Each structure stands twice: as C-alpha cells, then as structure tokens.
Amino acid sequence: MAIVETVSAPAATGAAGPTRAATRSTWSRLKPTVLALIVPLILLVFWQVATTQQWTRLIPTPYAVGEYMIDFAVGGIYDDAYSATLTTHLLASMSRVYGGFALAALFALPIGILIGRVPTARMVLDPFLQVMRPIPVTAWLPLSMILFGLGAKSAFALVCLGAFYPILLNTIFGVRSVDPKLFEAASMLGCRGNAQFYKVVLPAATPSIFTGLRLGLGLAWFVIVVGEMTGVPQGLGAVIMDGRTLSRTELVICGMIVIGLAGYISDRVVVALGNYLLRWSPNHHG
Amino acid sequence: MAESATPIVEIKGVSKVFQLQDQTIHALSGANLSINKGEFICLIGASGCGKSTLLRIMAGFDQPSSGEALMWGKPIAGPDPSRGMVFQDYALFPWLSVRANIGFGPASRGLGAAEVKQIVDKFIDLVGLSKFANAYPHQLSGGMKQRVAIARVLANDAELVLMDEPFGALDAMTRERLQDELLDIWERTRLTVVFVTHAVEEAILLANRVVVMTPGPGRIESDNLL
Numbered sequence: 165m166a167i168v169e170t171v172s173a174p175a176a177t178g179a180a181g182p183t184r185a186a187t188r189s190t191w192s193r194l195k196p197t198v199l200a201l202i203v204p205l206i207l208l209v210f211w212q213v214a215t216t217q218q219w220t221r222l223i224p225t226p227y228a229v230g231e232y233m234i235d236f237a238v239g240g241i242y243d244d245a246y247s248a249t250l251t252t253h254l255l256a257s258m259s260r261v262y263g264g265f266a267l268a269a270l271f272a273l274p275i276g277i278l279i280g281r282v283p284t285a286r287m288v289l290d291p292f293l294q295v296m297r298p299i300p301v302t303a304w305l306p307l308s309m310i311l312f313g314l315g316a317k318s319a320f321a322l323v324c325l326g327a328f329y330p331i332l333l334n335t336i337f338g339v340r341s342v343d344p345k346l347f348e349a350a351s352m353l354g355c356r357g358n359a360q361f362y363k364v365v366l367p368a369a370t371p372s373i374f375t376g377l378r379l380g381l382g383l384a385w386f387v388i389v390v391g392e393m394t395g396v397p398q399g400l401g402a403v404i405m406d407g408r409t410l411s412r413t414e415l416v417i418c419g420m421i422v423i424g425l426a427g428y429i430s431d432r433v434v435v436a437l438g439n440y441l442l443r444w445s446p447n448h449h450g
Numbered sequence: 451m452a453e454s455a456t457p458i459v460e461i462k463g464v465s466k467v468f469q470l471q472d473q474t475i476h477a478l479s480g481a482n483l484s485i486n487k488g489e490f491i492c493l494i495g496a497s498g499c500g501k502s503t504l505l506r507i508m509a510g511f512d513q514p515s516s517g518e519a520l521m522w523g524k525p526i527a528g529p530d531p532s533r534g535m536v537f538q539d540y541a542l543f544p545w546l547s548v549r550a551n552i553g554f555g556p557a558s559r560g561l562g563a564a565e566v567k568q569i570v571d572k573f574i575d576l577v578g579l580s581k582f583a584n585a586y587p588h589q590l591s592g593g594m595k596q597r598v599a600i601a602r603v604l605a606n607d608a609e610l611v612l613m614d615e616p617f618g619a620l621d622a623m624t625r626e627r628l629q630d631e632l633l634d635i636w637e638r639t640r641l642t643v644v645f646v647t648h649a650v651e652e653a654i655l656l657a658n659r660v661v662v663m664t665p666g667p668g669r670i671e672s673d674n675l676l
Binding site: 343345346348349350351352353354355356359363364367368370443444445446 | 509510511528530533534535537539541543545547555558586587602603606
C-alpha cells in the first residue's frame with residue numbers, strides 16, 4: 165500500500181499539489197516506523213509508572229536501566245566488572261549463535277534431503293528424530309555438560325540442537341513437495357535421473373529450506389541463554405545468569421534488550437538476503 | 451500429406467487400466483491411431499474419455515497396459531525431447547527467468563552457452579516475449595506463460611508437440627489470440643501437433659483432423675479429416 169501511495173502522489177495536480185504530495189510521501193515513509201513504536205512506548209510508560217509508583221521494588225526504573233546500558237556499552241558511569249564489556253559479551257554470543265547455527269545447517273540439510281528423497285532413510289531416521297524432537301534444549305543441559313564439558317563446546321552443542329529441527333523439518337518438506345509436473349517437464353526436455361536433483365529438486369526446495377534456515381537462526385538466538393548456562397565466562401546469556409545470581413536486575417534487563425535487538429537485526433539481514441535470492445518466488449517476501 | 455511414408459506416431463490396440471484402491475478403471479480400450487508428419491490433430495471428447503491418457507502415452511509419461519505406441523516405428527519407452535509436452539497449467543520452472551526456461555532443454559542437452567543463447571533469442575522472438583526475457587513466470591499473465599511453455603518445447607527441437615488443453619485456463623480473448631499464433635507457428639514450422647481439447651469450436655478452428663473419443667471405457671469413436 166505504501167508503494168502505491170508514493171507512486172500515485174506525484175500525479176496529483178493543482179496549486180497545493182507538490183507540497184501535499186511531499187508531505188504524504190514523507191508520512192508514508194515514516195508510517196511503518198511510527199506504528200511499530202506505539203507498543204514499545206506504551207510498555208515503557210507503563211514500566212515508568214509502575215516503578216515510580218513503587219508497585220514493585222525489585223525492578224529498576226527505565227532511566228536506571230538506560231543509564232546502566234550506557235555504562236555496559238561504553239563505561240564511565242559505574243566502572244564495575246561489567247562496564248564497557250557489551251562488545252565482548254555480544255561477540256562471544258554471536259560466535260556461538262552463528263557457529264552453532266552453521267553446525268546445525270551442516271547436519272540438518274543433508275539429513276533432511278536424505279529423509280525427504282530416500283524412503284529407506286526416512287523409515288530409519290524419521291521415527292527416531294520425531295521422538296527426540298519434543299525434548300527441550302533445557303533438558304539437554306546436564307547431559308551436554310557431561311558429554312562436552314563445562315564451557316564453550318557445550319554452548320555450541322546446545323545452540324546447534326536448538327537450530328537443528330526447524331532446518332531439518334523445512335528441508336524435508338521442501339524436497340518432498342516438489343510439483344510432480346516439474347519432473348515431467350524436465351524429463352521431456354531431456355533432463356533425467358540425477359540431473360533432476362540439481363536442476364529441479366534443489367531449486368524448487370529453496371524457499372522452504374530458506375524458511376528453515378531463518379527459523380533456525382531465530383531459535384539459535386532464542387536458546388543462547390540456555391547455551392551459556394554451561395559455565396562460560398563471557399556471553400550475553402552468561403551476563404544474564406550472573407545478573408540473576410547477583411540480584412542485579414538492571415544487568416538482566418540490559419542483556420535481554422541486547423539479545424532482542426541482535427536477534428532482530430540478524431533476522432532482518434536474513435530476510436533482505438532472502439528477498440533478493442528468492443525474488444522469483446511470488447509468496448516469499450518477509 | 452505423405453500417404454506412403456511411415457507415420458510419425460502409431461498407436462496399435464492400446465489399452466490402459468488404472469488401479470484406484472479396489473476399483474479398476476479402463477481409461478483407454480483398444481485405441482488405434484496413426485499420425486502423419488505435419489498433421490494438426492485434435493483429440494476431442496468429454497472428460498474421462500481417455501484423451502489425456504492417450505496423450506501421456508504418446509509423451510512417454512505412461513506406458514500402455516497392452517498394445518503398442520510407436521514413434522517412427524520404435525516403441526515409446528519414456529519421455530524424450532523429440533516429443534514436447536505443453537501442459538494446461540504451464541509447468542514452467544518458477545525459479546528460472548523466461549530466457550532460462552526456454553533455454554532449459556538446450557542446456558540440458560549439453561549445448562554450449564553461445565548456442566543456447568542463439569536458440570533462445572530465436573524462439574523468444576517467435577512467441578513475441580523479447581521484452582519479458584528476464585521476467586520470472588509469476589510476473590507473467592497466463593497467456594504469456596503458455597507462450598513460454600510453447601517456446602521451450604520448440605527450442606528443444608521437438609518434432610511432435612503434444613498439447614493437453616493448453617488454452618483451457620485462459621480467457622476468451624487471450625485464447626483466440628494464442629490459437630491464431632499457434633496456427634501461424636504450425637504453418638511456418640510444419641510441426642506435427644496433437645492437441646487435446648473438449649471444445650468443438652477450438653478443434654474445428656485448429657485441426658486438419660479431428661479424432662472424437664467417448665468415455666466408459668475410453669475409446670476412439672471417429673476420425674475425421676477436415
């Protein structure tokens with residue numbers, strides 16, 4: 165709708181035309197941002213009121229958290245153990261999120277293609293994976309620490325596990341639901357056998373696989389706190405866990421906000437990439 | 451036309467039986483048909499008369515339950531570029547541009563990039579889609595998609611073009627235009643066309659031979675040279 169308005173705006177004629185058109189196009193550009201800020205602002209006001217009215221004494225005011233966030237990012241206000249450490253923790257978490265995600269994709273893509281295309285593989289692997297799937301990442305925490313030890317390896321394994329299933333399931337779905345007509349079309353055009361896998365199955369499955377990767381990366385951010393309960397010294401999850409033990413709620417909230425924003429930006433980049441790579445697909449615009 | 455020569459396609463006593471759960475369906479029963487090079491044949495009949503089944507057997511997608519389907523005297527064993535199919539729902543590759551869809555066949559046959567480009571340019575021009583060469587199928591109208599489907603079959607050197615109600619999903623005006631264009635292409639290229647339709651007017655307009663089929667079990671009722 166916004167696009168239609170910007171396109172039709174310059175067509176408006178009359179004396180007031182150009183200025184009105186300019187105002188309208190400015191508004192249509194700002195509209196999504198303004199609308200998106202409504203709910204966070206209401207929440208912020210509620211938070212402010214709730215803390216100044218002292219409905220709770222355990223949650224700091226938005227101002228205090230904001231101040232702490234600045235100290236967490238650049239330091240110079242409190243100068244405690246967490247001042248100016250945001251980048252370190254963010255980078256540590258990012259390495260686990262993207263590393264675990266890449267590892268998950270490395271396993272899930274071939275296994276998904278195998279299950280989707282080879283009936284025997286499906287019969288061997290699918291029941292086992294379906295039973296493992298409902299087990300939450302949290303439940304794997306103790307076993308993971310026994311198997312991979314305290315520290316980063318465990319964190320990688322848990323993040324990888326969290327990202328694995330959405331990639332797997334969407335890959336299976338993608339390679340299984342190729343329109344049979346496309347195989348007929350390919351074979352009457354002279355593309356047969358294994359060549360059909362590369363020229364028909366894989367491209368036809370890319371939208372689905374992409375959705376799986378996007379969900380997988382989202383889940384990798386989602387499980388990062390659990391992943392970093394494994395005794396790693398750095399990372400946003402570790403910061404939140406420290407904040408909990410030290411009863412420093414402002415630290416917890418800062419960690420939460422950073423995870424939310426980092427996950428959001430990471431998803432926007434993936435969506436932009438998908439819109440470009442899948443521009444041929446009519447129903448793939450996030 | 452060419453009475454003495456070998457027919458391009460011969461259907462000899464072809465029957466096709468499908469098993470649907472516990473039901474046996476006789477889609478085609480003892481069909482005989484001989485198609486000469488350069489003919490434009492319309493297969494016409496109500497739904498369930500086996501006209502699409504017969505077309506799919508000619509394409510090599512299905513095998514006859516009994517009888518023989520021959521092309522140039524040799525059994526049709528499977529799909530082959532010499533027999534191109536145009537589907538009602540286009541079956542274009544949505545991830546390929548118009549250009550790449552038309553070039554799919556030539557590229558699959560292992561032709562070099564320069565040769566493929568030359569072929570694509572020729573056929574994209576033949577169906578009047580040069581302006582849309584880089585568009586993706588979802589950006590095209592139904593009529594344009596069907597033009598791409600026709601072009602990709604022609605670009606692949608098909609001798610026999612099999613068309614399964616290709617204009618069935620199009621609006622009346624687009625259909626008329628495509629019918630004219632198809633006749634024009636047929637006259638210029640002297641291809642052999644087998645065209646399945648349920649519309650009598652379409653059959654009479656396009657074909658020089660109309661084969662009428664009847665259902666239950668599917669068989670050939672009459673064969674009329676126009």
